Amino acid sequence: MASKREIHINVPVLTRVEGEGALEFDVVQGVIQKLNLRIFEPPRLFEKFVEGYEYDQVIDMVARICGICPVAYQMSAVQAFERLFGIDPGPWVRDMRRVMYCGEWLQSHALHVHLLAAPDFFGFESAIAMAEKHPEAVRRGLRLQGLGNDLITLFGGRSVHPVGVRVGGFYKAPAEEAVADMVKQLEEALPQAEALVRWCAELDFPHDEQAFTSVALSEPGEYAIGSGRLVSGQGLDIDISHFESHFEEFQVPHSTALHTQLEGRPYLTGPLARLNLNFRQLPSPVRAVMEDCGIHFPSHNMFHSILARAIEIHLVIYEALQLLQAYERPGVSAVQVRPQAGTAFGCTEAPRGFLWHRYDVDERGDIRRARIVPPTSQNQARIEQDLCASLESFGLDHDDDALRQRAEQVIRNYDPCISCATHFLKLKVSRR
Amino acid sequence: MNSTKPKLAVHKFSSCDGCQLALLNLGESLLELPKYVDITHFAEAGPNNPNAKVDVALVEGSISTPDDIERIRQVRENSAYLISLGACATAGGLQALANLADRDAWMAAVYARPDTIETLSSSTSISEHVKVDLELHGCPVNSQQVIAALADLLAGVNPVSERQPLCMECKRNGVVCTMVTKGEPCMGPVTRAGCGALCPSLGRACYSCYGPAETVNDGALAQRLQSLGLTPEAVARRFLFITSGASPFRDAGLRLRPPPLETDE
Numbered sequence: 001m002a003s004k005r006e007i008h009i010n011v012p013v014l015t016r017v018e019g020e021g022a023l024e025f026d027v028v029q030g031v032i033q034k035l036n037l038r039i040f041e042p043p044r045l046f047e048k049f050v051e052g053y054e055y056d057q058v059i060d061m062v063a064r065i066c067g068i069c070p071v072a073y074q075m076s077a078v079q080a081f082e083r084l085f086g087i088d089p090g091p092w093v094r095d096m097r098r099v100m101y102c103g104e105w106l107q108s109h110a111l112h113v114h115l116l117a118a119p120d121f122f123g124f125e126s127a128i129a130m131a132e133k134h135p136e137a138v139r140r141g142l143r144l145q146g147l148g149n150d151l152i153t154l155f156g157g158r159s160v161h162p163v164g165v166r167v168g169g170f171y172k173a174p175a176e177e178a179v180a181d182m183v184k185q186l187e188e189a190l191p192q193a194e195a196l197v198r199w200c201a202e203l204d205f206p207h208d209e210q211a212f213t214s215v216a217l218s219e220p221g222e223y224a225i226g227s228g229r230l231v232s233g234q235g236l237d238i239d240i241s242h243f244e245s246h247f248e249e250f251q252v253p254h255s256t257a258l259h260t261q262l263e264g265r266p267y268l269t270g271p272l273a274r275l276n277l278n279f280r281q282l283p284s285p286v287r288a289v290m291e292d293c294g295i296h297f298p299s300h301n302m303f304h305s306i307l308a309r310a311i312e313i314h315l316v317i318y319e320a321l322q323l324l325q326a327y328e329r330p331g332v333s334a335v336q337v338r339p340q341a342g343t344a345f346g347c348t349e350a351p352r353g354f355l356w357h358r359y360d361v362d363e364r365g366d367i368r369r370a371r372i373v374p375p376t377s378q379n380q381a382r383i384e385q386d387l388c389a390s391l392e393s394f395g396l397d398h399d400d401d402a403l404r405q406r407a408e409q410v411i412r413n414y415d416p417c418i419s420c421a422t423h424f425l426k427l428k429v430s431r432r
Numbered sequence: 433m434n435s436t437k438p439k440l441a442v443h444k445f446s447s448c449d450g451c452q453l454a455l456l457n458l459g460e461s462l463l464e465l466p467k468y469v470d471i472t473h474f475a476e477a478g479p480n481n482p483n484a485k486v487d488v489a490l491v492e493g494s495i496s497t498p499d500d501i502e503r504i505r506q507v508r509e510n511s512a513y514l515i516s517l518g519a520c521a522t523a524g525g526l527q528a529l530a531n532l533a534d535r536d537a538w539m540a541a542v543y544a545r546p547d548t549i550e551t552l553s554s555s556t557s558i559s560e561h562v563k564v565d566l567e568l569h570g571c572p573v574n575s576q577q578v579i580a581a582l583a584d585l586l587a588g589v590n591p592v593s594e595r596q597p598l599c600m601e602c603k604r605n606g607v608v609c610t611m612v613t614k615g616e617p618c619m620g621p622v623t624r625a626g627c628g629a630l631c632p633s634l635g636r637a638c639y640s641c642y643g644p645a646e647t648v649n650d651g652a653l654a655q656r657l658q659s660l661g662l663t664p665e666a667v668a669r670r671f672l673f674i675t676s677g678a679s680p681f682r683d684a685g686l687r688l689r690p691p692p693l694e695t696d697e
Contacts, residue, residue: 048538049529053669060639064526064674067450067572111456115477126478128471131463139460146459157630159457160450160572161641164634171634417449 021416023387023407027396032388036254037380037411047370055081055339055365056167062357062372063161068111068417071104071152072350073372074165075226076357080346081167084361085339092330093169094226095323096155100165101225101348102316103151107159108351109271109309110148112415113200114141117306120409121203137199140192144313147189151320154182169334179327186321193314194289200310201293205303210389212300212382214273215262217349223281223315224274226348231277232262233298240347243356249373257377266381269353270414271308272299283322286314302386305413339365350375352415376416383414438487438586441473443507445493445500446527446555450572451518452476452492458575468586482506488513488585490578494520494527494677496555508562515581516558519571523643524677526571527555532676532686557677566591569624571641571674577626594626595646598638601625607632617657619670622648622680643675650684664688 025035046065050058062077063070075097082089114137115127124130131138149159154174156162164170215236217228231237238246249258261267276298282290290311297308341363347356353375360369390410391403398406442452455462456477465471472484482503489511495504508514519525530538531554558564568577584591598620602609607629610616616637624642631638650671657667671685 045527045530045535045538048533048541049526054666057639057669057673060641061526061673064448064450064571067448067453070448070450107457115456119478128463128466128477128479135463138463142460142462145457149457149459157634158572158574158627160453163631163636163639166636171631171636 023411025387025391030396032392032396035384035388036252037384037387039255039257039380047372050359050367050370053367055359055361055367058359058367058370059165059167060161060163065372065374066417067160068108069104069350069352069355070161071101071156071165072348072355074162075101075348076346076350076355077359078165078167078346079227079348080344080357080359081339081361081365083346084342084344084359085167085337085365087168087335087337089169089335093334096170096173097165098226099320099323100152100155100162102320103148103154103159105148105225105312105316105351106151106320107145107148108415109313110141110145112351113196113306113309113313114138114145116415117309117412120405120412121306140196144189144192144196144317147185147317150185151182154178166334168337169332171333173329173333176327176329179324183321183324183327186317186324189317190314190321193310193317197289197295197307197310197314198293200307201295203306205301205307206394207301208303208390208393209300210302210386212385213262213265213267214276214298215267215269215354216274216277217347217354218278219281221281223278223283223319224349228347228349230347230354232267233276236262240356241345243345243347243373244358247373247378249377255380257380259381260373260378261381266385267378268302268382269375269378270305271312271351272302272305273353274349275299275308275311282311282315283318286311286318289314302390302410302413305415309415339363352376352417353378374417376414379414379416383411383416386410386413437468437470439472439484440469440582441482441484441486441489441507441511442471442475442477443473443482443489443491443493443503444475445491445504445521445558446496447493447518447520447525449476449492451521451570452490454517454573454575454578455490458579469582483510485510486512488515488582490515490517491521491558492517494524494555494557495561496527496552498552500552501561504558504561513565513585514558514562515566515568516564517568517578518573519569519641519643519675520555521558522567522569522678523557523675524555526674526676528675528677529672530555532672532682555677567593569593569642570626571643574627594624594642596625597621597645597647598623598625598627598629598632598642601627601629602632605629605633610635610637611656611660615660617660617662617667617670619653621653622650639670639673640681641674643678644680648680648684650680654684654688 022038026033050061059074059077062073065073119130152159152162156164213232213234215232217224218231219228247262249260252259279297344359356373358371359367394406471479473481516522581591610632611618618637619640620638623638623640624645654667668685668689671681
C-alpha cells in the first residue's frame with residue numbers, strides 16, 4: 001500500500017522541452033488528488049500585435065511565435081489568406097510548400113527524437129552526455145536535423161524565421177543546381193531514416209495503454225501536412241472553418257496557455273494522433289519498413305510517440321525526394337494577389353500537431369482581429385490526464401526522483417513547445 | 433572534470449527559442465562545443481544549473497515579468513561576460529509592440545482572468561536592466577554570429593558586433609537593389625547588416641529583422657517609401673515591427689503613425 005509519509009518534491013525546471021513550465025501534484029492516501037501542468041511562459045499577446053498589420057507582414061510576425069516551428073505558423077497563415085482571397089497558387093507552389101514543410105518536420109522531429117527524448121530511454125541527462133556512449137546515433141540525429149534545416153533554407157534563406165513564403169507563392173524559386181544537390185543529400189539520408197525507424201522500434205517502451213481521442217487533419221490522397229479536414233477517431237469530420245463550434249478554449253489558473261477541449265473532453269494532437277488516423281496513407285516503402293519492424297498503428301501507448309516521429313522522419317525524406325526529383329524551375333514563383341475583406345481560416349499540421357488560425361481581414365488586407373490555437377495548448381489537458389493515469393500505473397510509491405523522471409518522460413512524449421503555447425517544468429509533489 | 437575550460441550558460445527569457453537554435457542547429461559541430469567550453473546551464477539541451485558561476489552567459493529573450501528582473505540580476509552577478517542574443521534580448525522583441533498599446537486591454541482580450549497572470553507593463557531589452565558586454569542582433573541571430581563571438585572570447589580578443597547598414601552587405605554580396613530596380617519598400621538603408629542580405633537576395637524588401645544600424649536617417653527613408661506609394665501609416669508599420677523597442681525605430685514610427693492603432697469598433 002502507498003505510504004503515508006509526507007513528501008514534498010520541487011524540481012525547479014523541466015529540461016529538454018521547448019519553453020518554461022512546472023508540474024505539481026498532491027498524493028493523498030496513495031491517490032493523485034490534484035495535478036497541474038503549470039505553464040508560466042510570459043504571455044506575448046501575438047493575437048493582438050497583428051491587428052492593423054498587412055497580410056504579408058503577418059506571415060513574418062506569426063513565425064516569431066516559435067523558433068522551432070516557424071514554417072507551420074507561416075503555412076497556416078498563408079493558407080488562411082489564400083482561401084479568403086480565392087487564390088489558387090497552383091501545383092508547383094503546393095508541392096514546394098509541402099517540401100519546405102517536410103524540412104520543418106524533419107528538423108523538429110530529429111531534434112526531439114535525439115536531443116530531447118532519446119536520453120530518457122538510455123538514462124542520460126542530455127544528448128551531449130549520450131553522445132559519448134552512442135556517438136553514431138546522436139550524429140545521425142544531428143545530420144538529419146541539419147538536412148531538415150537545409151531543406152527549409154532552400155526555400156526560405158534560413159531555417160529559423162525563413163523569409164521565402166508569401167501569399168500567392170514564394171518570393172523566389174530555388175535554382176535547379178541547388179535542388180539537384182538537395183536531391184543527392186536526400187538520397188543519402190533515406191537509408192539513415194530507415195535505420196532510425198529500426199533503432200526506435202528496438203527501444204524499451206513502457207506498457208501504458210490509455211483511452212484517448214486522436215484529432216488530425218486528413219486528406220484523401222496523401223498523408224496530410226499542409227491542408228485537409230479535421231477528423232477524429234470518434235467520427236468528427238469537419239471543414240477547418242467549423243473548428244470553433246466543436247472546440248472550446250478556456251483559461252485555467254495554473255497556466256498562461258489556454259486549454260482546449262473537443263466537445264468538453266481532452267484530446268490528442270501530434271505525430272501519434274496523425275499516425276493513428278492516417279497510417280493507411282503512408283507511402284508503401286515507408287509502411288514496408290514499419291511492418292518489417294512489427295510496428296502497428298493505431299496505438300494508444302503515448303510512449304510510441306518517439307516511434308511515430310521516426311516514421312514521419314522516414315515519410316518526409318521520402319516525400320521531399322519524390323517531389324524534388326522532377327524539379328523544374330518555373331517562370332514565376334507567385335501568382336497575383338487581390339485582397340478581399342472577410343474571415344480567413346487556416347489549419348496545417350505543425351510538427352507537434354494541428355495549428356489553427358483565424359483572421360478577420362478588411363478590404364485592404366489589413367488584420368482586424370486574429371485567433372491562433374497552437375498544438376501544445378491543445379495537448380495540455382490530455383497531458384494532465386495522461387500524467388494522472390501514467391504515474392498511478394507506474395506506482396506512486398516510487399521515490400520522488402523516479403517519479404519526477406517518469407513525469408518528465410511522459411510530458412516529453414508530447415514534445416511540448418511552451419513558446420508556442422505561450423513554454424517548461426518545475427515539479428512539486430506533496431503527499432499526505 | 434576539466435576545470436580549465438571556460439564555463440558557458442544559456443539563459444532564456446521571453447522569446448520564441450529561435451536564438452538558442454543558433455547552437456542547437458550547429459549539426460555535428462554541436463558535439464565539438466564541449467571540447468572548448470563546459471556547458472553548465474542550457475535547459476533546453478539538458479544541463480540545468482541556472483545559478484552556477486560562469487565565464488560567458490548567452491541570454492535570449494526579453495524582460496517581461498517581475499521574476500525576470502530578479503533572474504537577470506542573478507545571471508549578471510554570476511557571469512563574467514554577458515552576451516544578449518537577438519531582437520528580444522536587445523530590443524524587447526516583437527512583443528515590445530505591447531509597450532505602445534494599452535497592454536491591460538490586450539490582456540483582457542486574450543485571457544478571461546488577466547489578474548491571475550503576473551506581467552510587467554512592458555517588454556524590455558536586457559541592457560535596460562543590467563550591464564551587457566556584447567549585443568548580437570538579429571531575429572534570429574545566426575550560428576555564425578554566436579560562434580564568431582565565442583571564438584573571439586576563447587582567443588582572448590574582444591568580439592565586435594556589426595554596425596553598418598544592410599545596403600553595404602548587398603553591395604558586398606553583389607545583390608541587386610530591390611528598391612532601385614523594383615520599387616520595393618526596402619528597410620535596408622536603416623537596418624543593421626549581418627543576415628547575409630537574405631531578403632534582397634530573394635528579390636524581396638528587407639523588413640528589418642536585424643534592427644536599426646548605427647546611424648539611421650529615418651526621415652529620408654520615410655520620404656522615399658512614401659514616394660513609392662506607401663501611406664505614412666504603412667511606413668510606420670515598417671519601423672514598428674520586429675524591433676519597435678529600439679529607440680531610433682520607435683521614435684520614427686511614432687512620428688509617422690496617426691493616433692494609436694484602432695482595435696476595431
